[in-house]
Amino acid sequence: MLTGSYDLALVLVSLCVAVLASYTALDLAGRIARSNGWNALLWIVGGALAMGIGVWSMHFVGMLAFSLPIPLGYDLTLTLLSLLIAVLSSGFALALVGQQSLPPRRLLAGTLVMGSGIASMHYLGMHAMLMQPGIDYNPWLFGLSLLIAALASGSALWIAFRLRQSAPYVSLVRAGAALLMGLAIVGMHYTGMAAARFPLGSFCGAASRGLDNNWLAIAIVLVTLAVLAIALLTSILDARLEARTAQLADSLAQANRELTQLALHDNLTRLPNRLLLEDRVGQMIAKVQREGGYFALMFLDLDGFKPINDAFGHHVGDQLLRAVAGRLRDNLRGEDTLARIGGDEFALLVALKAPEDAAAVASQQITRLAQPFLLNEQELRISGSVGIALYPGDGASHQELLINADAAMYHAKGSGKNAYSFFEHSMNTNARNHLLMLQDLRVALERGEFVLHYQPKFAASGEQPIGAEALLRWQHPRRGLLLPDEFIGLAERTGLIIGIGEWVLDEACRQMRQWYLAGHRHWRVAVNLSAVQFSHAGLLECVAATLRRHALPANCLTLEITETTAMRDADSSLAILGKLAEMGVDLSIDDFGTGYSSLLYLKRLPANELKIDRGFVRDLEQDSDDAAIVSAIVALGQALDLRIVAEGVETSGQRTFLTQLGCDSLQGYLLGQPGPAEQMAQRLPPPA
Known part of the structure; x- marks a missing residue:
């Protein structure tokens, strides 16, 4: 028998090619599993070429690593046929592991087909040497090589199917699996080579007209490495593109969820809108x-x-x-x-x-x-x-x-x-009226529908007026002249009171400037501040700017706030009232006695006067309790060195009682009803 030998370097190259081909096959199996339609078919075709060339290359590098003491060559037709068998077997394997499931029966069928393909490729490749006489095979080693081919094919299919989905550390696991698959393929090849026996006197019929060994090994290795590298690079780039696409899809889905959240939920409270x-x-x-x-x-x-x-x-x-x-x-x-x-x-x-x-x-x-x-x-x-x-x-x-x-x-x-x-159902009418009132209120200021009436204030000890209180009226185009009780609450709820209040302050100061120039320099005009207006951040600047605009001394203006407003947040009220007092503005606590006051805070308030609510004055002559309350308020005001004003004076008896009690000034229908500024000027005597 002719004794063959192996080139160890080429043997190692064949092993490397087998491992690389196995890794490529495992990676491409994952690409196929995540594709569908034409994309999956293209991956199968490309994968079959890469994997088939890789397995076939491993076989032929292994063949070229083997040498006999006779010239060797390979028939081109048979060599290409063995390559075709390798490609077709690889394509069948990739198509099989690309399925949704791999039941045992299908795995067995795939094992037989792929194992037969690898064995056929190997032994057809050996037959391409056209040895004369033919190669004699050891039946035991021949059978063992077929068994290894079948086991290697079954294992490869099962591993490729299991590792086709992306998972943590999948690349590392695939590398280990590729090493085992490569060893199995190489083991089958060299077992088959060991089974071959060449009788003495044998010669290679393809030595003179077949492929030349000198350049064949280099060409096969280079082409195979290029094909596998291209396949792997394409797979890696596709994987990155897929990952990027998935990331963009996740980002888009997250953006859609956020947009849906914004569209259907309130941004502040995260409640449904x-x-x-x-x-x-x-x-x-x-x-x-x-x-x-x-x-x-x-x-x-x-x-x-x-x-x-x-x-x-x-x-x-x-x-x-x-x-x-x-x-x-x-x-x-x-x-x-x-x-x-x-x-x-x-x-x-x-x-x-x-x-x-x-x-x-x-x-x-x-x-x-x-x-x-x-x-x-x-x-x-x-x-x-x-x-x-x-x-x-x-x-x-x-x-x-x-x-x-x-x-x-x-x-x-x-x-x-x-x-x-x-x-x-009766509320619908009220709701419609409310809505219409609100719509009218929103445009009343710019249409100039608000007017001020003035109720004079008189010194309790004489007949001379000492000023007037500005009272807001709304000259509604359809409902006529409306009193504040009919619209102030709505203005406060909607925030319109800020603009309306600023207009009242400006108009009252404008009118007071006219009275001031007419000689009434000792008068004061009183303006009521609502709770909303008093708490508004722009109040101080508004008051200062209005006084500057009308060149009016600050002590000509009295700002009235209710007792309840002043005591709602006493510390904050102290700060605001303190700054108003620093301007020189007079401050009056309106409706005194109707709310709740802390004497500790009351004595700290920089107020100039207390105003007794008309509710105590109305029944003053018949109700001893009201008389006692008014007496207590007057005594308290005098103790705190505050001016005392009583409103709602409608009878001479009320006037006499309040004057004797020590009130500083009075106002009410007995002394003068509210009316336009012109009407007030006509009723009053000229300044002294």
Whole structure:
């Protein structure tokens, strides 16, 4: 027998090629599994070429590593045929592991086909030497090589199928698996080579006309490495592109979720907004129509929020709204919806077992809101007014229910606040009137519909006026002359009172400037400040700018604030009143005795006068309690060195009693009714 030998360097090269081909096959299997349609088919075709050339190259490098003491060569046709078999076997294997599942029967069939393909490629490649006489094979080693081919093919298919999905450390696992697969393929090849026996006198029929060994090894290795490198590089680039695409898709999905969140939820409180609430109401209507039952839509408006927002700033106001949302949401059930409609308005959608259960829910929420909120070490108190619309009964659509719940809320607010009210159909008329009034109020200032009337003030000891109180009136184009009680509350709730109050202050100072130039230099004009206006951050600058604009001495202006407003936040009031006093403006505590005062704070307030409420003056002659209260107020004012003003004087007896008691000045219908500035000037004597 002819004795063969091996080139160790080429043997190692064949092993490296086998491992690289195995890794490429495993990587491409993952690409195929994540593709579909034409993309999957292209990956199978490209993978079959890369893997087939790689396995075939390993075989031929191994063949070239083997040498006999005779010239060797390889038939081109048979060599190319063995390459085709390797490519087809690889394509079948890749198509198989690209399936969604790999049951045992399919794995067995794939093992037989791929194992037969590898064995056929190997032995056809050896036959390409055209040995004469033919190669004699050891039957045991021949059978062992076939068994190794089958086991290697089955293992390769199973490993490729298991590692085709992306997972942590998958590249490292694939490298280990590729090493085992490469060793198995090389083991099959060299077992088959060991089975071959070449009798003495044999010669290679393809030595003279076949492929030349000298350049064949280099060409095969270079081409194979190039093909495998291209396949791997393409796979890696595709994987990165896929990962980038997945990342972009995740980013887009996250952006869509965020946009949906923004579109359907309030940005401040993270509660559902009006759009999502309307959808939930529609769903609840459909459910009740389908299954029966009841639900309530409640419209909740915070009482006292705007003064807090103006006094402490929007930052604290936002914190308060978030705290309110959290408190209202705490005890809700999963099927209930709390939404923020806008500003300080919330809506609550609640499923009910019976219509009367709505009262208990509304009462609970009002009670929760009544508990103080502690923000930035500041205790804040608000309340809530709730309007309730029931379904079925109070509306057939979400629009009707919202409108009717809103109307019921305004009824609750008009009835004293901090309460709830069920919708009644008569409220629709009130709601429409309210809406029309609000629309008219928004344009009344720019249309010049507001006017000031002046009620004179007189010294208690004489007949001479000492000034006047400016009283706002609205000359409504359809409703005629409206008193403040009919629109001031609405102006305060909507914030329009700030602009209206600034106009009143400017107009009163303008008129006082005319009286001042006419010789009434000892007069004072009094202007009432609402609670909202008093808490507004721009009050001080507005007062200073108005006095400068009309060149009016500060002591010609008296600003009146109610006792309740002054005591709501005494420390803050002290700071504001102190700065007004530094300007030289007179300060009056209006409606004194109707609220609650701390004498400790009262003596610290830089006020100049106390104004006795007309409610005490009205029954002064018949009610001894009122007389005692007025006497106490006068005594208190004198002790604090304050001027005392009594309003609502309508009889001579009231005037005499108040004068004798020690009041400094009086005003009321007995002395002079409110009227335009021109009318007041006509009634009064010229200045001395």
